[in-house]
Amino acid sequence: MEQLTDPTDKHRPVGEKEVKSKGALDWLATNIFRLLISLFVPIVTFIGLYLGFIFLRDSAAPKGVTAIVAIIWGVGGVAALYLVSNWLVEKLNDEWRAKIQPFVFVGPAVAILFVYLLYPTIATFRLSLFDRNGEIFVGLQNYVDIFTNRSMFVAFRNNILLWIPFGALFTVVLGLLIAVLADRSKYERTAKALIFMPMAISMVGAAVIWNMIYDVNPNVGVLNWIYTNITGNNPQAWTASNQPWNNLFLIVVMIWLQTGFAMVLFSAAIKGIPSDITEAARVDGATEVQVFFRIMIPYISGTIITVTTTVVIFTLKIFDVVQVMTGGQFDTQVIATQFYREYFTSRNSGLATAIAIVLLITVIPVMIYNLKQFRETEAF
Amino acid sequence: MTAQTATKKKRRISWGAIFVNIALVLIVLAWSIPTFGLLVSSFRSRFDIQTSGWWTIFPHQEWVTVAEIQPGPELDRDGVMTFEGVSGTFLELRDGIQSGNTQVVWIGNKRIGKVVVQQKEWTRGNHDFTLENYQTVLGGKTFQIQQPDGSTLTVQGDNFVNAFLNSLIVSIPATLIPILIAAFAAYGFAWMKFPGRRVLFIIVVALLVVPLQIALVPILKLYVGLDLNGTFLGIWLAHTGFGLPLATYLLFNYISTLPREILESAFIDGASHFTIFIRLVLPLSVPALASFAIFQFLWVWNDYLIALIFIGSKPDVQVLTQRIAEMVGSRGNDWQVLTAGAFISMLVPLIVFFSLQRFFVRGLMAGSVKG
Structure with a gap:
């Protein structure tokens, strides 16, 4: 250290002015250099990213090559943007750095959220007050139309009177039942894994699986094979005839998908019940049924509410299952498929956005409640 | 007397255990049979599928x-x-x-x-299992198919390889980008002081309640203007936008509870925020990052709605879920290809599920509040 500072000390008496001007020159030289680098690095980064974008858009390279380039470009690009902007900020003096750095960290997230969620919510609300082309202001007419249109009425009926009661009820009850049963079995892990597995499958995949089960050909559809063998009747088109009960066959798909989710949450909650409580009750002569209803259910009531609200939200937004299995025909439409149909088939942006707003208003109270519960239970 | 009641009790319990296990086996069978039937059918020829149920292999x-x-x-x-x-x-x-x-x-x-x-x-019936369905689905070649009435039909194969790669191209960045952005933001909200911190954070959490249907129309209009429709960048950003509130919220919950002393001692040693974030916070947050990554990956991989709207009908960009949904519409009775295609689309999620079960469950639990 001392040796390094020595030479400058020796130079000092030679004349202050000279040193100063040399310092200023040095300062200018190094700073122009730094300034150039500070400009150069971001520009190179942007050019690199732009070239990547052009390559991905126009190239006819084999798909495998495109895949690797796309993944590296996408992920690397975002990382590079952070690196470069942070590198620039760290060149500033302490005061400015402290002011700007938080926005380098938080800024991108906030900007994306504003563009992708906040602005669209406002824009959707505005569009819902305009006509089908978004040109003429119509006030609340779209909302009036929603609640007087037969097809929308059926969608609300399906979503609220069939999907929520049947879907949510069976998901919660079955999930609870399986959790209790699995808790007493040696094969708990395997059983839970197999019942949870449908959660990994896409709703489109599930739609294919269940379309096959419901197929009219009794050699393809298990359900019709069983039905024709037992009753001797002709095979049925389960998802098309017997309206509105055909909806139940779509609801079964959701129950199949979601029960595993309910089961895992219930299972964790049941394991959280102190065993001395249940043991004490059993010693006092309580039957298993009494233990279940008088101790377990009250103890895990918080979890039951969380699971129910989550399933209800999921049910309100259900889209893929209906869209793929029936396309919303045969009176199986739900709110989300009506939104899609109004915007993409009927080209009525006013009505479609009004449906989206109705969906938002329906979901918000349940969602807020769910978030509160989620914070309390700290499920994560 | 006491010995007698003891044996009685023991017997009752073992009967109970048998009942529990039988009930459980029945439920597990009911839950697995649908997927199993799909898997079996995907290895049978079109002729076999149409003329005998997959259950006749038993x-x-x-x-x-x-x-x-x-x-x-x-x-x-x-x-x-x-x-x-x-x-x-x-x-x-x-x-x-x-x-x-x-x-x-x-x-x-x-x-x-x-x-x-x-x-x-x-x-046991007369069944030949075949890989032909997978060849039909994966390769783009034409195939001769024997129909139940004996005639042959020439079918154009579906190029699922393309769709599979597209699903990967969409899912991997659409998982990593929101995680990176959310982790930076979560660190910023948790450990940096700046004006508007509270307000911005409340806005982020509040946006959790917005169902994504709300955002679709305005963003589609925006994309049409910017020519981002049907591009990978467009769909990455869409998934990033819809996944960010949850990611930020979850990672904030985790990162803000990291021990203060560790970060402070790093500061005293002269480390910058950036260094601390990269060297300390990210490695410490691996469990939270992994859980969210699995949730987001599966969410994007299995997504149909966002792909349908922002990719639309551009065949060279379409992902697996879209191809399958299209096949259900156009060739709903060609079960031999539908089952094979559906199984291909399930392969990646199932591998993730069985290899990373613990993170998987945690991730899905955490993701249950996604808007």
């Missing part, structure tokens, strides 16, 4: 023809006829008459038809 009892009788022209077909000790009218015989383990059936036309004698036998 040993079962079936009527097997043991003898054929060609009734002579002199037989009175309008009266009661007797074959192999079974007698009945033509109509009865056409429906089949059973006696014990034997069944006699008149097959075909009244005048020139024949009579077959069948016996119920255990059989």
Whole structure:
């Protein structure tokens, strides 16, 4: 250290002015250099990213090559943007750095959220007050139309009177039942894994699986094979005839998908019940049924509410299952498929956005409640 | 007396255990059979699928023809006829008459038809498993398919390889980008001081309640203007936008509870925020990052709605879920390709599920509040 500072000390008496001007020159030289680098690095980064974008858009390279380039470009690009902007900020003096750095960290997230969620919510609300082309202001007419249109009425009926009661009820009850049963079995892990597995499958995949089960050909559809063998009747088109009960066959798909989710949450909650409580009750002569209803259910009531609200939200937004299995025909439409149909088939942006707003208003109270519960239970 | 009640109790419990396990096995079977049926069907030929259920691959009892009788022209077909000790009218015989383990059936036309004698036998059916469906689905070549009536049909194969790669191209960045952005933001909200911190964070959490249907129309309009429709960048950013509130919220919950002393001592040693974030916070947050990554990856991989809207019908960009949904619409009865295609799309999630079960469950639990 001392040796390094020595030479400058020796130079000092030679004349202050000279040193100063040399310092200023040095300062200018190094700073122009730094300034150039500070400009150069971001520009190179942007050019690199732009070239990547052009390559991905126009190239006819084999798909495998495109895949690797796309993944590296996408992920690397975002990382590079952070690196470069942070590198620039760290060149500033302490005061400015402290002011700007938080926005380098938080800024991108906030900007994306504003563009992708906040602005669209406002824009959707505005569009819902305009006509089908978004040109003429119509006030609340779209909302009036929603609640007087037969097809929308059926969608609300399906979503609220069939999907929520049947879907949510069976998901919660079955999930609870399986959790209790699995808790007493040696094969708990395997059983839970197999019942949870449908959660990994896409709703489109599930739609294919269940379309096959419901197929009219009794050699393809298990359900019709069983039905024709037992009753001797002709095979049925389960998802098309017997309206509105055909909806139940779509609801079964959701129950199949979601029960595993309910089961895992219930299972964790049941394991959280102190065993001395249940043991004490059993010693006092309580039957298993009494233990279940008088101790377990009250103890895990918080979890039951969380699971129910989550399933209800999921049910309100259900889209893929209906869209793929029936396309919303045969009176199986739900709110989300009506939104899609109004915007993409009927080209009525006013009505479609009004449906989206109705969906938002329906979901918000349940969602807020769910978030509160989620914070309390700290499920994560 | 006490010993007696003890054994009684023990017996009751073991009966209970048997009941529990039987009930559990039934439920697990009911839950697994649908997927199993799909898997089995994906290895059967079109002819087999249309003519016999996938469940017939198991040993079962079936009527097997043991003898054929060609009734002579002199037989009175309008009266009661007797074959192999079974007698009945033509109509009865056409429906089949059973006696014990034997069944006699008149097959075909009244005048020139024949009579077959069948016996119920255990059989495993005559099934050939084939990989042809997967070749049809994965390769873009044309294939000859034998139909139930004996004629052949030429079918253009579906190029699922392309769709599979597209799913990967969409899912990997759409998982990593929101995680990176959310982790930076979560660190910023948790450990940096700046004006508007509270307000911005409340906005982020509040946006959790917005169902994504709300955002679709305005963003689609924006994309049409910017020519981002049908590009990978467009769909990455869309998934990033819809996944960010949850990611930020979850990672904030985790990162803000990291021990203060560790970060402070790093500061005293002169480390910058950036260094601390990269070297300290990210490695410490791996469990939270992994859980969210798995949730987001599966969410994007299995997503249909966002792909449908922002990719639309551009065939070279379409992902697996779109291709399958399209196939359901256009070739809903070609079960041999539908099942194979659906199984290909499930392969990646199932591998993730069985290899990373613990993170998987945690991730899905955490993701349950996604808007």
